[in-house]
Amino acid sequence: MSLPERQTDVGPPHFEKFLPPVIKNNYGKWKYHEVLSPGTMVHVAESGDELYTVRVASPRILATETIREVCDLAEKYCDGHLRFTTRNNIELLISDKAKLDPCVAELKEKGYMIGGIGPRISNVIHTQGWVHCHSACTDASGIVKAMMDELHEYFTTKELPNKVRLAVACCVNMCGAVHVSDIAVVAVHRKVPTIDDENVGKMCEIPTTVGSCPTSAIRPNPKTKSVSINEEKCMYCGNCFTVCPPIDIHRPEDDGVAIVVGGKIGSLRTSPKFSKLAIPFFYNEPPRWPKVVDAIKNIIDVYAANAKKHERVGEWIERVGWEDFFKLTGIEFTFQHIDDFTFMRDTLRTSAAFKY
Amino acid sequence: MSLPERQTDVGPPHFEKFLPPVIKNNYGKWKYHEVLSPGTMVHVAESGDELYTVRVASPRILATETIREVCDLAEKYCDGHLRFTTRNNIELLISDKAKLDPCVAELKEKGYMIGGIGPRISNVIHTQGWVHCHSACTDASGIVKAMMDELHEYFTTKELPNKVRLAVACCVNMCGAVHVSDIAVVAVHRKVPTIDDENVGKMCEIPTTVGSCPTSAIRPNPKTKSVSINEEKCMYCGNCFTVCPPIDIHRPEDDGVAIVVGGKIGSLRTSPKFSKLAIPFFYNEPPRWPKVVDAIKNIIDVYAANAKKHERVGEWIERVGWEDFFKLTGIEFTFQHIDDFTFMRDTLRTSAAFKY
Amino acid sequence: MAKYDTPMLDELEKGPWPSFVTEIKKAAKTNKMSDDELGQLEKSFQTKRGYWKHGGIVGVLGYGSGVIGRYSSLPEEFPGVAHFHTYRINQPSGFFYTSAALKEICDIWDKYGSGLTNMHGSTGDLVLLGTTTEALEPLFAEYSSRGWDLGGSGSAMRTPSCCVGMARCEWANIDAMGICNHMTQHFQDELHRPAFPYKFKIKVSGCACDCVAAIARADLSIIGTWKGNIRIDQAEVKKYADGGMDIQSEIIDMCPTDCMSYDGGEIKINDVQCSRCMHCIAKMTKALRQGEEKGATVLVGSKAPIVVGSLISWVLVPFIKCDDEDFEKLTELTENIIEWWDDNAKPRERLGELIEVKGMRPLLEAVGVDPQPQQVREPRKDPFFFWADSDFEK
Amino acid sequence: MAKYDTPMLDELEKGPWPSFVTEIKKAAKTNKMSDDELGQLEKSFQTKRGYWKHGGIVGVLGYGSGVIGRYSSLPEEFPGVAHFHTYRINQPSGFFYTSAALKEICDIWDKYGSGLTNMHGSTGDLVLLGTTTEALEPLFAEYSSRGWDLGGSGSAMRTPSCCVGMARCEWANIDAMGICNHMTQHFQDELHRPAFPYKFKIKVSGCACDCVAAIARADLSIIGTWKGNIRIDQAEVKKYADGGMDIQSEIIDMCPTDCMSYDGGEIKINDVQCSRCMHCIAKMTKALRQGEEKGATVLVGSKAPIVVGSLISWVLVPFIKCDDEDFEKLTELTENIIEWWDDNAKPRERLGELIEVKGMRPLLEAVGVDPQPQQVREPRKDPFFFWADSDFEK
Numbered sequence A, B: 001m002s003l004p005e006r007q008t009d010v011g012p013p014h015f016e017k018f019l020p021p022v023i024k025n026n027y028g029k030w031k032y033h034e035v036l037s038p039g040t041m042v043h044v045a046e047s048g049d050e051l052y053t054v055r056v057a058s059p060r061i062l063a064t065e066t067i068r069e070v071c072d073l074a075e076k077y078c079d080g081h082l083r084f085t086t087r088n089n090i091e092l093l094i095s096d097k098a099k100l101d102p103c104v105a106e107l108k109e110k111g112y113m114i115g116g117i118g119p120r121i122s123n124v125i126h127t128q129g130w131v132h133c134h135s136a137c138t139d140a141s142g143i144v145k146a147m148m149d150e151l152h153e154y155f156t157t158k159e160l161p162n163k164v165r166l167a168v169a170c171c172v173n174m175c176g177a178v179h180v181s182d183i184a185v186v187a188v189h190r191k192v193p194t195i196d197d198e199n200v201g202k203m204c205e206i207p208t209t210v211g212s213c214p215t216s217a218i219r220p221n222p223k224t225k226s227v228s229i230n231e232e233k234c235m236y237c238g239n240c241f242t243v244c245p246p247i248d249i250h251r252p253e254d255d256g257v258a259i260v261v262g263g264k265i266g267s268l269r270t271s272p273k274f275s276k277l278a279i280p281f282f283y284n285e286p287p288r289w290p291k292v293v294d295a296i297k298n299i300i301d302v303y304a305a306n307a308k309k310h311e312r313v314g315e316w317i318e319r320v321g322w323e324d325f326f327k328l329t330g331i332e333f334t335f336q337h338i339d340d341f342t343f344m345r346d347t348l349r350t351s352a353a354f355k356y
Numbered sequence C, D: 001m002a003k004y005d006t007p008m009l010d011e012l013e014k015g016p017w018p019s020f021v022t023e024i025k026k027a028a029k030t031n032k033m034s035d036d037e038l039g040q041l042e043k044s045f046q047t048k049r050g051y052w053k054h055g056g057i058v059g060v061l062g063y064g065s066g067v068i069g070r071y072s073s074l075p076e077e078f079p080g081v082a083h084f085h086t087y088r089i090n091q092p093s094g095f096f097y098t099s100a101a102l103k104e105i106c107d108i109w110d111k112y113g114s115g116l117t118n119m120h121g122s123t124g125d126l127v128l129l130g131t132t133t134e135a136l137e138p139l140f141a142e143y144s145s146r147g148w149d150l151g152g153s154g155s156a157m158r159t160p161s162c163c164v165g166m167a168r169c170e171w172a173n174i175d176a177m178g179i180c181n182h183m184t185q186h187f188q189d190e191l192h193r194p195a196f197p198y199k200f201k202i203k204v205s206g207c208a209c210d211c212v213a214a215i216a217r218a219d220l221s222i223i224g225t226w227k228g229n230i231r232i233d234q235a236e237v238k239k240y241a242d243g244g245m246d247i248q249s250e251i252i253d254m255c256p257t258d259c260m261s262y263d264g265g266e267i268k269i270n271d272v273q274c275s276r277c278m279h280c281i282a283k284m285t286k287a288l289r290q291g292e293e294k295g296a297t298v299l300v301g302s303k304a305p306i307v308v309g310s311l312i313s314w315v316l317v318p319f320i321k322c323d324d325e326d327f328e329k330l331t332e333l334t335e336n337i338i339e340w341w342d343d344n345a346k347p348r349e350r351l352g353e354l355i356e357v358k359g360m361r362p363l364l365e366a367v368g369v370d371p372q373p374q375q376v377r378e379p380r381k382d383p384f385f386f387w388a389d390s391d392f393e394k
């Protein structure tokens, strides 16, 4: 079987090829939208044209079989038009209002979950985990599934004060948007890596390895022609392991995840915010990480009970203060919470006013 | 003439020796105070006892002759009791209400300036300058005198939204509280120091000299047995000069002062704040630094016109934003304003929302 | 197939949220690679660790990026994933597809790969999850001939990405998809042939809601904004009030600049004080619309925490026009930024990290942008600052 | 005398603010040193530079600190200031004097020195400005015999200082002057004989108004605070309202924790939310008084910008009792802090700088204080953190 002729540097297809006519006709001329239900909305153009969107949850890992099934539905209701969101949901794009209800009905019937629009929890940004990445210190898809089984009502029905953006990253490279999420999970190591001196000598560039360490914990070791690590300085980031595989950071019995909270991306009301450490550690407990799920549920409950309408998690916490966050959630405050890295100067309290 | 026998480690006299009886009797039992005029106030104790205070401006450099004169007044009206404030004003402590008015009258008659209490400008915290310090890159007392001649009405009469704390430091060692002042002047150099290699070799410890540099601009120079400075890295702090005199930082024709604003010490309403750079440079223009004085006057005028009651300078600026501060004051924004030192990460804007 | 018992993973087929395990099993029914993926993953769940080796360098002829090499550390136990590389297809801007196009992609993938995908990867690529080294060239021939090129990886430009923008959003100030597509096409060489100090990411959002998280995870973040007054439809304001919205507490009190007022009837905005944060507009979309002069704020430097902590992008250009005819100005700006970075960065040093080392000034000078208060949250605190020779001329 | 023409300085005798030039001239009338000081200062004003050399080490027998050596670089031109050392007298806590005491100080100073003083130096000392090396011993004999000891200088404990506190302030939660005096006496040896890595400063304020700027310029900042509810006198509230205060905008709206309310008649405070910032109390002193359980917050580390930028003190102990019987606990805590610093700091490394290098944990452990949310404005941002062996036991 001969292959077609390869082409280079063509780039992706122009998006125009894939836009439904209603979008082509009203591109840049939308006037407003209305959320019709937690999973459906309509956008109305200056021209009066309408576009209906149905948002469908996705596990992100999709088998071709599932993609084909969704495509079939898109053909039936949307002239074949669909898109994915930046948080990996599927959106069916309906031009004909009459097809909205039947489409929703068939999706539900086939077991698809519809929701995620408005002040809710939408899909969880996450990463490869044990499914595909050598660096993974936990599994991302597994935690996401366990979390969302518990929280799915916030996708399909229940409202919160505002959107709550969740994320999971399977190592501190943080390919997921953990550092700017309302609530996120990030996998962390807790022990100094071991060094396979012989292979370090063979496989790694010593200066790159030394340079990879954020805390200058790594020194060349001329004796072994390898490197050595100052245990006092290492905070287990694993960057040395990324650039030099014979430095092994994985320690299944001591590895686990941390929970961070209060990040935010949009500039609405308050500036974008980094997530901050809420809980420094839970052991990995596959398949369902029950303590992690409970902890997240608890934070969401406390947020829901205490935040003002439109307040994001981080905005609520900053209003009441972190003292209250720890008090209200019952989370223990530990040495790990106190920054001793790049933001230390700015995050230690420089005021005589605070809450007990 | 024989000297009395020296004593060691006696420490200062206990303050009790110097307290007037009304204070001894009501120590820790004051109930409230009332500001009677810009320079007088009364403190009322739980017991009903009253203590009247008259605050008198001081140039801080006092000749013994002046101290004696003030002491005479204290004897006349206060049974000899007086104190100094943490901002170097003189306070006459009057127990007998009847003596208040005569005291004020005589002070005024003798040319003393009374004021500084309440939402006003009080004395200026400042340092030695050319009067006494080898490190001085401007004169502190001179600038203070020129400033306060212009601003004295804010001491004696006029009100502002809140206290405005002024300070002057004659070099970046900042012995004055410049880094946390509403408005302050700090002297700065702008040229890389010159090195007298021969004397560096003789007089300085090379490692200490190298270590003194905040930006690692200094390297040992084995050839000259001295050090050399990387011109790209040096930001003229003068710390090398402090630890190693043959490194000369003084360059009268290029030296001058910067103006910083928005600092605050108390924890009332908002946390203590560092002062931030408002104007990076004015040449030294003794004896009256007219441009510096005008610039400070301008900032105070804009503050007075725009701040809410009780807002400190920094609170006002943070409410309206630094964009507005520069717009309202007409101060030019330059490369120097953008932090490239330790707070850079935190002071660059990380938001899509800002004012034009 | 179903070669493996997967008691742990089976637990993750329970519960209402769609299950990735179910997806892997679907593929595993007919695909040996996916079946071994399932087996190895179950083992990871049992032992709490991954079994992947560091990726080697694999790719397609003439390209240096687009494929992530991945090998199992247990190739004998799980031969189907001995090679299990990902193939990153550059998504169409805005993630729009037709069913025909997607089905075609699936057909080819079933032929050469695991049948598993990520729709989409965090950077934005359509990620095909797991194939062998030998399959790479055929896959490339099949896809590229149909107009599907590879995305970025390694020390290269990475696949640009954007929000849905003008295609379906009333708040798009800029043509996010148009800009994204333009950039992607403009930088094809930089995307495919790694020659940078490290990765370089571009993301484009139509407004400050920033639905593609541009400000948080792109070396170059382009975010739409406007000049001019917010347009108010007072009749619609009234409808929101009648509909039960507490305009005072939900809108007026939450305006960060305190520039709105509401007297129970009309909303007034003191637009010179507005920071264009989008809150009021987002919550009252029928009543409030942005001003009419549209453009973007360009920010730089965000990234994940390795090495010295995560960064959120910093404002470089407060306002730049972005109409179709301005696209070239944007690419030129981008080229200048990249050139400065490329000339100055150490290997594995991202743009934001380089700026932290050098300061903003050299970058501003390199791209010809003036210092402006909009670039800082507040001016510097300490009295240590540099003077260039040019500063003395003034 | 008046040896010199001082046209520049004369300019600074004009204008309403009291003139330091007039003071120098007063002294110069009868004092040769002051006259030469005037001459040299005029020269500085003319040439825009100082004429002082780096200080050499001078002092009194058995002491290493208290005197700042200062020599003119133009001793031939200005012989009266060839030596012009400052003599730092440790002020009485709170800067209280009697005229008799001050006059005695002046008499001695006129005999041995320039007749010029700083009332007071920025650290708090009564600074005598300018004398010769030979005069130091006689000065010390005269002053110490009358109970006036030297203050600190060099790498030593520096003269502690405080606000007026309980002596004249209704808001003093702690006996600031008592604590300051106790500390000064307790650390006499450390004050007089430099044996530290660098200077160490202590300042004590009675409340969060912080009238001695403790939080900004002391390695150890002690600031009074309270527990329990703010006491409200509603009758006085009414008087403020009647007197024209806009309680809503001036007080309620400015409360940082939003824990106050006012219905036009009474003020209510949700005290658990109060951060004890002092705003409402300071502006309505007759109506509001602090809660009744008094104590202090202990903060550490503030300093001027050299070397890596200025610091404001960080909370170490959120609340500690400070009654007379607790003074020993405070000195013990201080000793522990100093010991940790002394053991770990490099030469010329201040406490705050050391904490930045080592992190807060070792200091907290050294002084036996638990980690508490009150110590941070917010928790860390990046996922990089240490674990001690002891953490694994939990």
Ligand code: SRM
Pocket (backbone or CB within 6 Å): A033, A084, A085, A086, A087, A088, A089, A116, A117, A118, A119, A122, A123, A125, A162, A163, A165, A177, A180, A181, A182, A263, A264, A265, A266, A267, A268, A310, A312, C094, C162, C163, C164, C165, C168, C169, C170, C171, C209, C210, C211, C212, C213, C282, C283
């Ligand atoms: C479809 C999508 C864009 C895309 O190109 O795919 C999208 C679409 C819309 N966003 Fe978004 N946002 C999308 C990701 C985001 C993200 C990015 C992210 O989460 O990684 C953000 C930033 C989140 C953050 O700040 O941390 C985001 C922050 C917002 C906000 C700001 C919310 C706030 O008040 O803080 C709004 C305005 C609002 O909800 O009032 C908004 C509003 C909207 C509107 C109403 C815009 C419009 O008029 O069409 C759209 C539907 C709303 C909804 O889903 O509730 N969108 N939106 C993305 C849907 C993801 C999903 O599947 O759920």
Ligand code: SRM
Pocket (backbone or CB within 6 Å): B033, B084, B085, B086, B087, B088, B089, B116, B117, B118, B119, B122, B123, B125, B162, B163, B165, B177, B180, B181, B182, B263, B264, B265, B266, B267, B268, B310, B312, D094, D162, D163, D164, D165, D168, D169, D170, D171, D209, D210, D211, D212, D213, D282, D283
């Ligand atoms: C006498 C003195 C203490 C001493 O031991 O010497 C003192 C005394 C008082 N201060 Fe102060 N403060 C004194 C320096 C300070 C300082 C320190 C400094 O400026 O270096 C501060 C911190 C300034 C800052 O935050 O940057 C200070 C911040 C305050 C505040 C907070 C103002 C605010 O709202 O931000 C108050 C409360 C008020 O004014 O409402 C206050 C209030 C007071 C009261 C009303 C306290 C009382 O009930 O007796 C005293 C008279 C008020 C006045 O002067 O307006 N005092 N006060 C100091 C007088 C210095 C002078 O000569 O002017």
Ligand code: SRM
Pocket (backbone or CB within 6 Å): A126, A127, A128, A132, A133, A134, A135, A173, A174, A175, A176, A242, C055, C068, C070, C086, C088, C118, C120, C121, C122, C123, C124, C125, C126, C127, C151, C159, C199, C201, C217, C218, C302, C303, C304, C305, C306, C307, C350
């Ligand atoms: C596939 C993907 C995660 C996912 O499940 O979606 C991913 C996967 C990997 N990332 Fe990533 N990154 C992915 C998006 C990101 C993002 C998010 C983004 O681009 O918006 C980030 C954070 C933003 C950023 O760039 O800072 C991200 C930050 C990193 C880093 C840290 C880089 C840094 O400068 O801090 C590394 C480490 C490295 O480059 O060595 C990394 C490295 C990796 C490697 C190549 C690990 C390695 O050393 O081999 C992972 C390969 C996994 C695999 O075997 O498939 N990945 N990575 C995402 C790319 C899919 C796509 O092309 O669409």
Ligand code: SRM
Pocket (backbone or CB within 6 Å): B126, B127, B128, B132, B133, B134, B135, B173, B174, B175, B176, B242, D055, D068, D070, D086, D088, D118, D120, D121, D122, D123, D124, D125, D126, D127, D151, D159, D199, D201, D217, D218, D302, D303, D304, D305, D306, D307, D350
């Ligand atoms: C006299 C005084 C200024 C004044 O006019 O009031 C002063 C004068 C000097 N200070 Fe200071 N400092 C004085 C209070 C301060 C303060 C304020 C305070 O203590 O509250 C500070 C800022 C707070 C701090 O400690 O950080 C201060 C921060 C410095 C520094 C920077 C220290 C640092 O760690 O950043 C230096 C540089 C040094 O130590 O080499 C310094 C050094 C000096 C030297 C010794 C300069 C030198 O290297 O010879 C000055 C001697 C001047 C002279 O010839 O008389 N002085 N110095 C103050 C002491 C009087 C007193 O004892 O009461």
Ligand code: SF4
Pocket (backbone or CB within 6 Å): A127, A128, A129, A133, A134, A135, A136, A137, A169, A170, A171, A172, A173, A174, A175, A176
């Ligand atoms: S977060 Fe880490 S483990 Fe997860 S995909 Fe990215 S690099 Fe791999």
Ligand code: SF4
Pocket (backbone or CB within 6 Å): A192, A193, A212, A213, A214, A215, A216, A217, A218, A229, A233, A234, A235, A236, A237, A238, A239, A240, A241, A249
């Ligand atoms: S794990 Fe991180 S901190 Fe530890 S040695 Fe490696 S690079 Fe350094």
Ligand code: SF4
Pocket (backbone or CB within 6 Å): B127, B128, B129, B133, B134, B135, B136, B137, B169, B170, B171, B172, B173, B174, B175, B176
């Ligand atoms: S600020 Fe500088 S010049 Fe002024 S007294 Fe202090 S050390 Fe000397």
Ligand code: SF4
Pocket (backbone or CB within 6 Å): B192, B193, B212, B213, B214, B215, B216, B217, B218, B229, B233, B234, B235, B236, B237, B238, B239, B240, B241, B249
């Ligand atoms: S002046 Fe400051 S920055 Fe320049 S070389 Fe000396 S110590 Fe370094």
Ligand code: SF4
Pocket (backbone or CB within 6 Å): C163, C164, C165, C166, C169, C170, C171, C172, C173, C176, C205, C206, C207, C208, C209, C210, C211, C212
């Ligand atoms: S970023 Fe703005 S323009 Fe883009 S989809 Fe979101 S709300 Fe619409």
Ligand code: SF4
Pocket (backbone or CB within 6 Å): A269, C254, C255, C256, C257, C258, C259, C260, C269, C273, C274, C275, C276, C277, C278, C279, C280, C281
């Ligand atoms: S966009 Fe934001 S700043 Fe502007 S008026 Fe609306 S809420 Fe206020």
Ligand code: SF4
Pocket (backbone or CB within 6 Å): D163, D164, D165, D166, D169, D170, D171, D172, D173, D176, D205, D206, D207, D208, D209, D210, D211, D212
């Ligand atoms: S700090 Fe507080 S207690 Fe001390 S004088 Fe100022 S207001 Fe009074």
Ligand code: SF4
Pocket (backbone or CB within 6 Å): B269, D254, D255, D256, D257, D258, D259, D260, D269, D273, D274, D275, D276, D277, D278, D279, D280, D281
């Ligand atoms: S002390 Fe401050 S926080 Fe407490 S009630 Fe008063 S204003 Fe509010």
